[in-house]
Amino acid sequence: MEMCSREEIMDLCRQAIHQNMCYVVPRVLPQQLCLPPPSPKDELHSTLTKTSTRKFSDLPHDILMDIIAMLEIPDALRAASVCSSWCSVHTKLHNLGKYKRPQTPxxxxxxxxxxxxxxxxxxxxxxxxxxxxxxxxxxxxxxxxxxxxxxxxxxxxxxxxxxxxxxxxxxxxxxxxxxxxxxxxxxxxxxxxxxxxxxxxxxxxxxxxxxxxxxxxxxxxxxxxxxxxxxxxxxxxxxxxxxxxxxxxxxxxxxxxxxxxxxxxxxxxxxxxxxxxxxxxxxxxxxxxxxxxxxxxxxxxxxxxxxxxxxxxxxxxxxxxxxxxxxxxxxxxxxxxxxxxxxxxxxxxxxxxxxxxxxxxxxxxxxxxxxxxxxxxxxxxxxxxxxxxxxxxxxxxxxxxxxxxxxxxxxxxxxxxxxxxxxxxxxxxxxxxxxxxxxxxxxxxxxxxxxxxxxxxxxxxx
Missing domain, CATH: 2.120.10 (Neuraminidase)
Incomplete structure (x- = not known):
C-alpha cells in the first residue's frame, strides 16, 4: 500500500478505536475483549468497513507504536483489538514498557x-x-x-x-x-x-x-x-x-x-x-x-x-x-x-x-x-x-x-x-x-x- 502520512494514520486509528468501543476489559489481552456488535446505521462503522483489514495491518509499525504509546489504556486496548498487526504492536509496547502518556487515575x-x-x-x-x-x-x-x-x-x-x-x-x-x-x-x-x-x-x-x-x-x-x-x-x-x-x-x-x-x-x-x-x-x-x-x-x-x-x-x-x-x-x-x-x-x-x-x-x-x-x-x-x-x-x-x-x-x-x-x-x-x-x-x-x-x-x- 502507499505510504500514509502520520495524520492519515491518526485518522485511521481514531476510526478503528471508536469502532472497537468496549465496556469489558479482561486484563490487556485484546483477543479476550468483549466488543458490542456494530450497528449497520453507525456512520463510523460504515466508514470503517470501507477500509480493508489489510490497510490497517500494513500501516508502518514505528508510527503506530508512537501513536498507541500516547493513548489512554482503554483506547490502547481497543487499538490492539483491530487486527493481529496492531495487537503485535501493542504487545511489544506492553513488553518493553514504552508507553509515553501519563495515565489518568x-x-x-x-x-x-x-x-x-x-x-x-x-x-x-x-x-x-x-x-x-x-x-x-x-x-x-x-x-x-x-x-x-x-x-x-x-x-x-x-x-x-x-x-x-x-x-x-x-x-x-x-x-x-x-x-x-x-x-x-x-x-x-x-x-x-x-x-x-x-x-x-x-x-x-x-x-x-x-x-x-x-x-x-x-x-x-x-x-x-x-x-x-x-x-x-x-x-x-x-x-x-x-x-x-x-x-x-x-x-x-x-x-x-x-x-x-x-x-x-x-x-x-x-x-x-x-x-x-x-x-x-x-x-x-x-x-x-x-x-x-x-x-x-x-x-x-x-x-x-x-x-x-x-x-x-x-x-x-x-x-x-x-x-x-x-x-x-x-x-x-x-x-x-x-x-x-x-x-x-x-x-x-x-x-x-x-x-x-x-x-x-x-x-x-x-x-x-x-x-x-x-x-x-x-x-x-x-x-x-x-x-x-x-x-x-x-x-x-x-x-x-x-x-x-x-x-x-x-x-x-x-x-x-x-x-x-x-x-x-x-x-x-x-x-x-x-x-x-x-x-x-x-x-x-x-x-x-x-x-x-x-x-x-x-x-x-x-
Missing amino acids: CFLYTSQSIGENIACLYSLAEKRTYKLTLPEPPISRRYLLGSSDGWLVTADERSEMHILNPITGEQIALPSVITINQVTRIFNHKGVLCKYRYSRHTAEGVTDSPMTLPLDKLRYFFHCKAFVFYDKSVKSYIVVLIHNPCEQLSFARLGYDKWTWLPPHLRFQDCTYKDGLLYAVTSLGEIFAFDLNTTVITAKIIMDRTKEYSRERIYIVQAPWGDLLQVWRPPQGDGRGYDEITGRSALVSNTGRTKLYRVDTLAKELVEISDLGDHVLFMGNNQTYCLCAKEYPLLKANHIYFTDDSECLALRTLWGFRLDIGLLNLRDKSVEEIVSPRLWLKCRAPVLLVPNPRKMNSTCHN
Missing part, C-alpha cells in the same frame, strides 16, 4: 455480586466503568491494602499478601506474613496451619496481651496500609507495610523471603519514596526518613511533632514543583446525613476542612498553603499523588479526589455505612460526588489507581 472497586474474579475500573477520563478479569485468589475476597505506581497490594483469605497489576494481570507473592515480627503460626493436632498468634509487641514494649485470630481475620486487625516503590539505586521494588500494633513499619524487597521491621517509631499514617529515601509521616505530624539500602537502618528526623494528640488523618506527598507537602484530613462528622443503602442518617464527611501545608525542612516547620493552583491531589487508601492538571485535562485543577481510608473501613463497608468519597474544591471548600449515583454502593471502598500498562520486568530495566 481511576477508581478500582470490587464486590462479590459483580463476580469473584472481577474488578471494576471507573475511568475518570471517560466517566465509564470497565470490568477486568483478574487472577486467583479471588479479588472480591481480598483486602485491598493500597495502591502505588499502578500496583495493588492485597491480603488474601490467609492474610498473605500479593502485589497485583490489574491492567497487565501480573501478580507477585510477597514474603509470608509470619516473617513479620509480631505474627507466629498456630497448628492444629494434624499439623495444619489453622490460626495466627498476633503479638502486641511494639518498639516501646508489649502494649497488651497477644490475640489468637483465624487466618482470614488477621488482615483486619494487623494490616493497615501498603505501598510499592521502585528503588532506582538497586533497580528493584520494595513494598512498605504500615501495620499494627500502633501503626509500625516493615518493608520487603521483591525476591527476598522475609519482611524487615523498622523500629523504634509508631503511629505512621502515610509514606512516600524519593532519591533512595523512604519518608514516613505519623499521626502527630512527625516526618522520618529511612535509607533502606544501609546495613543498619536508622531514622533521620525531618520534622518534629507538630501537635500533641492524634485527630486528623495525615498524608505526605512530593509535589511536582519540589516541595514536600503534608495534608491534614479531619475525622468523620456528626451523623447528620443520609445513607443510600440503609435509608437512615449517616456520618457527614468533614473532608471540606482539609488543610494543606508545605514542609519547610530547614526551619523544620509547617507553612499552611491555601490551594494547589493548577495541580490536583489524590488521597485515600493509595499512595498520595499530586499531579499537574495540564497533563490531565479531564481532571479538575485545585481539587482533591479522595476515598475513604478510615481505620474501621472494613467494618464500615460490612455494615453499610456511607463511605467518605468525593471531590473537594479547594477554592470554596465545597464537596461533590465524583459520580452520581454512586457506583460502589454495597461494594467495598474503591481504591484510587493510576493504571500502569508496563510489565514489572520491563520497568526494572528502564
